[in-house]
Amino acid sequence: MSKTWLITGISSGFGKALTEQLLANGDTVIGTVRKDNKDIRDLQENFPDTLDVSHLDVTNLDEIHQVVKDAFSKHKQIDVLINNAGYGLFGAAEELSDDDVNLILATNLTGSIQMIRSFIPYLRKQGHGRIIQISSYGGQVAYPGNSMYHATKFGIEGFCEAVAQELKPFNIGVTIIEPGGARTEFRYGSAHVANLMPEYDQTPTHDFLKMLDPANGLAPGDPSKMASRIIETVDQTPAPLHVVLGSKALRETILRLTDRLHEYQSETDMAASTDIE
Structure with a gap:
């Protein structure tokens, strides 16, 4: 049975891979998107009846409420929200600017929280x-x-764990x-890097620079396979709370939790x- 999905950030990475597979499966x-691009325009031409694209900056609360309201008004029922919009920020805490800190909080954390909060009354x-929240094994393991x-x-993982109990x-x-790690624009294009300080050179803090250079080897994760596994979780009952994708990610998560x-x-x-005794 076909479903209707709302996915944030479909112009690249997991959002794009998810959208392509769902449309091919006959879903809506x-x-x-924050910015239009050719790939999305091509998808719209190929799937004019089942792809509905809206502009959204997830740091703008008014836009979040309007997009969600319009989506439910137009489609009546939405089965799945996938909170996918976000980006990576690299650099020591000292190297980050105040704007760096505020923007990633507004995008990855507050934006995701407000999307979920806006959706809840309609789903209820x-x-x-x-509700599917794209996090990272970096939500359990820190570097x-x-x-x-x-x-x-x-x-966002703490928020979602509490909300899962509220909505059950x-x-x-x-x-x-x-x-x-996956072969998406997250590492190779959209990653934000702070103004680096020489004091942190030759320390573990700047090791991420090797990861961001494709010449040092590509990430092992296949975005298409990962998208397929994400889609499959919707048919699992009860909904799995945590799903780790990637053998290294699972290994590192188990080690850290242990x-x-x-x-x-x-x-x-x-x-x-x-x-008190």
Whole structure:
């Protein structure tokens, strides 16, 4: 049975791969873009009845509310929201400008939160739906040189875990997608890099520069395969809360969570020592 999806950021990366597969499957996609491009125009020509494109800057709250309102008014029912818009920001915390910090928070964190909040009343009234948040294994594992990116991903995962519990009684599922490195524009084109300071050269903080250079090897993740796995989660009941994509991403996540668990288990006596007897 065909579904209607709203996907933010369809002009490249996962958003584009998801849109192409869903349209080929006969589904309807309401896709948002910040800037028009030829690939999206070509898709519109090929799928005039099932691709509905809207302009959206997810840092603009009024635009978020208007796009969501117009989408439900036009399509009546939307089965799935995929919060995909976002970007990477690299550099030591000290190297980032105030504008760098504010923009990534507004895009990756606040923008995603407000999209979900705007969607909830409509999904609750229609009695079903699925919210898919594109995060990263960087929502569980942190590396130097990525502090603000991790802040947005750790933040949106906490938000989604709470919202998943709030929405369960209304037959609305929430899934957090945690991809590893993929061959998308995230690394090779759209990544934002701070004004780097020589003090951090030859330290682990600037190791990300190797990752951003395709000459040092491409990321292992296949965006098309990842998009297929994301789409498949919609038919899983109950909705999986966390889905990790990529063998390295899963390995690193398990290692970090295991270390974190051991860390907390070692604090049993100390934690109890602060209780009122």
